[in-house]
Amino acid sequence: MTDFTQPHTQAGAPSAAKGINWTHLALRWLLFTLLGLFALFYLMPLFVMVTTSLKSLDEIRTGSLIALPREVTFDAWRTAWSGTCTGVQCEGLRPYFWNSVIMTVPAVILATMLGAMNGYVIAQWRFKGANLIFSLMLFGCFIPFQVVLLPMARMLGIMGLAGSIPGLIVVHVIYGIGFTTLFFRNYYVTIPAELTKAAKVDGAGFFRIFWSIFLPLSLPIVVVTVIWQFTNIWNDFLFGVSFSQAGTQPVTVALNNIVNSTTGVKEYNVDMAAAIIAALPTLLVYVVAGKYFIRGLTAGSVKG
Amino acid sequence: MAPILDIKNLYKNYGAVEILKDINVAIEPGDFLVLVGPSGCGKSTLLNCIAGLEPITSGTLSIGGQDMTHVSPKDRDIAMVFQSYALYPTMSVAKNITFGMKVRGVDAATQERKLKEVASQLQIEQLLHRRPGQLSGGQRQRVAMGRALVRDPKLFLFDEPLSNLDAKLRVEMRSEIKKLHQNLGATMVYVTHDQIEAMTLATKIVVLKGGVVQQIGTPAEIYNNPANLFVADFMGSPAMNLIPAKTRQNGSGTEVEISRGDGSAIVLKDSHSRDLPEDVILGLRPEDIAEAGFRAGQDVQQAQCMIEMVEPAGADTFVVSELGGKQVTARLHAETSARAGAMLDLAFDLGKVSYFAPGTGERLN
Amino acid sequence: MTEWLERHTPKMVLAPSFVAILIFVYGFIFWTAWVSFTRSRLLPKYELKGTVQYERLMASPRWDTAMDNLFIFGTLFIVISMVLGLFLAILLDQKIRAEGALRTIYLYPMALSMIVTGTAWKWIMNPGLGIEATVRGWGFENFAFDWVVNPDRAIYAVVIAAVWQASGFVMALFLAGLRGVDEEIIKAAQVDGIPTWRIYSAIIIPSMAPIFLSAFIVLAHLAIKSFDLVIALTGGGPGYATDLPATYMYAMAFSRGDIGQAASSAMVMMGVVFAIVVPYLYSELRAKHD
Numbered sequence: 026m027t028d029f030t031q032p033h034t035q036a037g038a039p040s041a042a043k044g045i046n047w048t049h050l051a052l053r054w055l056l057f058t059l060l061g062l063f064a065l066f067y068l069m070p071l072f073v074m075v076t077t078s079l080k081s082l083d084e085i086r087t088g089s090l091i092a093l094p095r096e097v098t099f100d101a102w103r104t105a106w107s108g109t110c111t112g113v114q115c116e117g118l119r120p121y122f123w124n125s126v127i128m129t130v131p132a133v134i135l136a137t138m139l140g141a142m143n144g145y146v147i148a149q150w151r152f153k154g155a156n157l158i159f160s161l162m163l164f165g166c167f168i169p170f171q172v173v174l175l176p177m178a179r180m181l182g183i184m185g186l187a188g189s190i191p192g193l194i195v196v197h198v199i200y201g202i203g204f205t206t207l208f209f210r211n212y213y214v215t216i217p218a219e220l221t222k223a224a225k226v227d228g229a230g231f232f233r234i235f236w237s238i239f240l241p242l243s244l245p246i247v248v249v250t251v252i253w254q255f256t257n258i259w260n261d262f263l264f265g266v267s268f269s270q271a272g273t274q275p276v277t278v279a280l281n282n283i284v285n286s287t288t289g290v291k292e293y294n295v296d297m298a299a300a301i302i303a304a305l306p307t308l309l310v311y312v313v314a315g316k317y318f319i320r321g322l323t324a325g326s327v328k329g
Numbered sequence: 330m331a332p333i334l335d336i337k338n339l340y341k342n343y344g345a346v347e348i349l350k351d352i353n354v355a356i357e358p359g360d361f362l363v364l365v366g367p368s369g370c371g372k373s374t375l376l377n378c379i380a381g382l383e384p385i386t387s388g389t390l391s392i393g394g395q396d397m398t399h400v401s402p403k404d405r406d407i408a409m410v411f412q413s414y415a416l417y418p419t420m421s422v423a424k425n426i427t428f429g430m431k432v433r434g435v436d437a438a439t440q441e442r443k444l445k446e447v448a449s450q451l452q453i454e455q456l457l458h459r460r461p462g463q464l465s466g467g468q469r470q471r472v473a474m475g476r477a478l479v480r481d482p483k484l485f486l487f488d489e490p491l492s493n494l495d496a497k498l499r500v501e502m503r504s505e506i507k508k509l510h511q512n513l514g515a516t517m518v519y520v521t522h523d524q525i526e527a528m529t530l531a532t533k534i535v536v537l538k539g540g541v542v543q544q545i546g547t548p549a550e551i552y553n554n555p556a557n558l559f560v561a562d563f564m565g566s567p568a569m570n571l572i573p574a575k576t577r578q579n580g581s582g583t584e585v586e587i588s589r590g591d592g593s594a595i596v597l598k599d600s601h602s603r604d605l606p607e608d609v610i611l612g613l614r615p616e617d618i619a620e621a622g623f624r625a626g627q628d629v630q631q632a633q634c635m636i637e638m639v640e641p642a643g644a645d646t647f648v649v650s651e652l653g654g655k656q657v658t659a660r661l662h663a664e665t666s667a668r669a670g671a672m673l674d675l676a677f678d679l680g681k682v683s684y685f686a687p688g689t690g691e692r693l694n
Numbered sequence: 695m696t697e698w699l700e701r702h703t704p705k706m707v708l709a710p711s712f713v714a715i716l717i718f719v720y721g722f723i724f725w726t727a728w729v730s731f732t733r734s735r736l737l738p739k740y741e742l743k744g745t746v747q748y749e750r751l752m753a754s755p756r757w758d759t760a761m762d763n764l765f766i767f768g769t770l771f772i773v774i775s776m777v778l779g780l781f782l783a784i785l786l787d788q789k790i791r792a793e794g795a796l797r798t799i800y801l802y803p804m805a806l807s808m809i810v811t812g813t814a815w816k817w818i819m820n821p822g823l824g825i826e827a828t829v830r831g832w833g834f835e836n837f838a839f840d841w842v843v844n845p846d847r848a849i850y851a852v853v854i855a856a857v858w859q860a861s862g863f864v865m866a867l868f869l870a871g872l873r874g875v876d877e878e879i880i881k882a883a884q885v886d887g888i889p890t891w892r893i894y895s896a897i898i899i900p901s902m903a904p905i906f907l908s909a910f911i912v913l914a915h916l917a918i919k920s921f922d923l924v925i926a927l928t929g930g931g932p933g934y935a936t937d938l939p940a941t942y943m944y945a946m947a948f949s950r951g952d953i954g955q956a957a958s959s960a961m962v963m964m965g966v967v968f969a970i971v972v973p974y975l976y977s978e979l980r981a982k983h984d
Contacts, residue, residue, distance in 0.1 A: 056785060056788055056790075057790075059785060060785055060790065060792075063782060063785075063800065064796060064799045064800070066858070067799050067800050067802070067803065067862065068799055069818075070803075070811075070814040070815060070818060070858065071802075071814075073814065073817070073818055074817075077817065086823065089827075089828050089831050090818065090823065090824055090825060090827065090828040091828060139710075142707050142708075143707070143708055143711050146705075146707050146708045147708070152704060155708070158708060158712050160975075161712075161716075161720070162711070162712075162715050163975060164719075164972075164975065165715050165719040167915065167968075168723065168964060168967065169918055169919050169940070169960070169963045169964055169967050170919070171919075171921075171939075171940055171944070171956075171959070171960040171963055171964075172722070172723055172960040172964045173718065173722040173723070173726070174943070174947055174956070174960065175725070175726060175729065175738075175947055175953060175956055175957060175960070176721075176722040176725040176726060177718070177722060178947075179738075180718075199714050199715075199718045200718070202714065203715070206711065217413050217415065219411040219412065219413050219415035219488075220415045220417065220418075222377075222380070222382050222402075222409070222415065223409065223411055223417075223476075224417070224428075225381075225382060225401075225402045225403060226380060226382070226402045226407060226408060226409045227403070227428055227429035227432055227476070228402075228403035228429055228433050229403075229428070229432045230403075230703075231700070231703040231704060231707075232703075233432060237417070237420075237428070238417050238419070241419035241420075242418060242419055256805060259807070260806070260807035260809075261807075262807065262808065262809050262921070262922035262925070263921055263922065263940075263944075266925075266944075267944070267947075277807050277809045277810075277922070280809050280810070280813065281809050281925060281926055284813050284816070284926065285929060293817055293823070296813060296817065297814070297817065299813075300809075300810045300813040300814060301810075303807060303809070303810055304805075304806050304807060307805045307806065307807070308802065308805055308806070310805065311801075311802055311805035312798075312802075315798055315801075318805065319801065319866050322804065322866065322867075323867060323870055401697070401700060
């Protein structure tokens with residue numbers, strides 16, 4: 026878990042006694058200019074997406090990429106949400122957006138719950154082989170999913186879940202367990218084992234200790250895990266495109282179909298509006314809970 | 330009386346590593362048993378075995394006459410205070426104290442009554458609604474004790490409960506625990522690495538090293554008659570002087586020869602006839618070496634020694650002299666005239682002497 | 695019975711996940727590995743036929759392109775993201791008042807789906823209406839930026855979008871690392887009169903070696919798995935110009951109906967990932983267990 030603590034002090038403020046330090050001032054200006062330019066680089070695509078989505082097709086063809094819209098219109102948004110065609114159907118992104126919601130919510134909840142219990146067992150109820158199991162789960166996080174794509178497709182067929190949203194939920198839960206377990210394990214490992222011992226002496230059992238003592242402590246890691254899972258599952262494309270069929274596709278797959286459909290006139294404004302709609306939930310999470318989002322990212326990368 | 334805690338032939342292994350070897354300890358109701366030893370000696374593991382938090386590899390363990398070897402902690406009728414206090418961080422002090430009762434289904438009225446009792450006993454009434462995070466170290470310590478007291482168990486277990494407190498608070502809580510023991514008449518098992526804690530609290534001490542019991546006895550027995558060099562060195566501060574010496578029988582007594590720093594020897598006479606080998610380690614506590622004229626008795630022997638260092642410590646003054654190739658400390662009264670670099674007559678009280686075999690370290694007398 | 699239950703509850707709680715991982719990860723890897731040694735086409739066959747699929751893979755020019763692309767894309771993506779990330783982290787470490795806001799701006803692309811990123815950059819780099827047209831509109835009539843549709847350049851377009859998405863994340867990793875360096879060491883260096891850039895180059899950055907490793911692992915992992923971005927940005931085209939092993943595998947599995955090729959290409963991908971990740975995880979786990 027990483028937090029950004031206070032910056033170092035080596036930048037050193039100019040000392041008042043010496044008067045104005047011109048070199049220092051110039052360096053500061055250079056610094057801010059650079060930082061500002063990079064900020065533009067990162068913001069530009071979002072800016073272009075938003076402005077494009079608010080322009081009419083005519084204006085897009087005649088105007089400049091980075092110009093603000095002369096006339097703001099939400100037509101493209103309406104079309105993207107409920108009218109544009111993904112292949113043969115023309116219902117917009119809306120049904121697929123809801124597909125993503127009903128796929129993501131249960132998958133996040135299930136994977137988080139399983140991860141919490143697994144992490145609790147591995148961190149606090151060590152038994153012979155627990156570390157081996159943890160290592161196996163951890164390696165599972167790193168496999169390229171291409172290697173399970175073919176057998177998974179067959180397995181979903183056998184289970185009668187091929188091309189269905191429950192099938193996608195199962196897939197996301199299974200391949201999410203590794204990370205959620207890792208998150209909770211790393212969090213619970215920092216809780217002193219004496220706490221569990223004290224509760225055992227007090228007469229509490231496995232579930233009681235989890236429920237009364239560990240769960241109330243877990244809010245930060247639950248938030249981190251939920252955000253991590255939500256972002257990953259919402260943004261997933263590979264499983265979505267591999268295991269869905271017409272009607273059950275998640276929003277990322279639908280977006281790709283809209284953008285890369287070769288029929289008809291290219292409506293760039295609709296493409297951009299659709300892209301923003303698909304990105305909104307995770308962007309919102311990022312804006313609201315950025316701190317936890319970063320923690321998840323860094324926790325997911327600095328292992329062990 | 331039947332022993333309230335009876336440990337027989339207890340072994341504990343982690344894989345191939347033997348942590349505890351053939352432990353045999355029994356205590357009576359009302360005893361205060363202290364398990365003491367350096368870190369890694371297995372004392373905390375032994376306590377965890379008593380609590381049932383660690384399974385034992387072989388042997389038996391009974392509490393209150395019942396075999397508890399394979400019984401889980403909650404059914405052993407014990408309470409435990411931990412080094413880190415292990416307070417439940419999300420519960421208030423009151424909830425921390427009553428959690429055990431709640432889990433056991435004790436009715437709310439009883440819980441409330443017992444909570445009040447314990448809170449007033451420990452003077453923590455005003456803290457009951459706080460969270461552990463809002464308490465000082467000393468207050469946490471009290472809450473942890475409260476959580477144990479409220480259970481009214483057969484056996485209280487303490488795992489180095491004072492080691493996270495600062496020096497002053499540690500002394501305060503030490504005497505408080507002692508008072509508690511006396512007032513409750515409860516049976517306690519207490520783990521510490523601090524030999525002063527062991528000496529002040531215990532009615533019975535077990536000295537452990539490397540998972541093996543070195544000696545079991547009252548504090549006085551352990552202090553005065555350490556069973557081996559390890560116990561002699563570990564218990565007492567400053568430590569017992571352990572001086573290589575040569576002995577020979579001389580009529581009705583024993584002559585002990587010790588070399589001084591300048592190469593010359595002093596000979597002390599022990600009036601007891603003893604069956605000793607020629608080479609021994611002579612053990613004398615610093616307080617058994619005094620300034621000549623300040624100690625009298627049958628076996629007090631004087632010898633002139635070169636004082637190398639003088640350390641005034643308020644109530645006493647410690648002086649150091651090289652004897653038998655070792656820095657030997659003597660505890661003199663505060664107003665001593667001892668000067669570093671000068672000779673001084675010291676009185677050795679051989680009535681308190683211990684002899685150890687240099688090879689095995691075992692006590693010889 | 696209750697004693698037994700009590701003692702084995704933890705194992706039973708862990709069991710379902712463990713079994714799931716065993717089947718759905720390790721069992722499936724085994725299945726894919728097995729099939730990669732058969733002559734499976736549209737349907738899997740289970741009769742082992744040696745390394746025929748791998749020979750076909752090596753003989754395939756499309757796979758050749760995919761591996762070359764992976765190498766080009768992976769190297770550029772990792773190097774540029776690391777350099778840019780470290781540079782940004784150092785800039786942000788200079789007691790900037792707006793640090794929080796800037797960090798948020800640099801990192802937000804990481805919250806986006808790669809499909810969204812691909813869609814956005816596809817539009818921006820679109821020669822007819824995107825940057826090329828805009829710059830030409832400013833009067834630079836000969837300006838050309840047609841990478842997305844230029845077979846020789848398209849893979850670099852993918853690199854741009856990927857760096858845009860991931861470099862903020864590397865920045866966050868490095869910034870956390872910079873802040874994690876022992877304050878006292880830096881103070882000692884300042885007292886010794888060592889200039890700021892030397893403090894960075896000689897003290898802080900060398901002490902961040904584990905973070906470089908972490909960043910490398912994550913980026914390498916992303917590079918090998920990247921699939922969505924290519925699909926959305928170029929669809930693997932023009933032609934096969936931006937095919938990566940991941941898109942090759944997908945094409946074989948779901949549009950070409952060539953399960954043998956899909957399985958063997960997936961196995962090669964896993965080999966590459968594990969060659970990078972396994973030593974890292976192994977050392978991490980070992981270090982933690984002691």
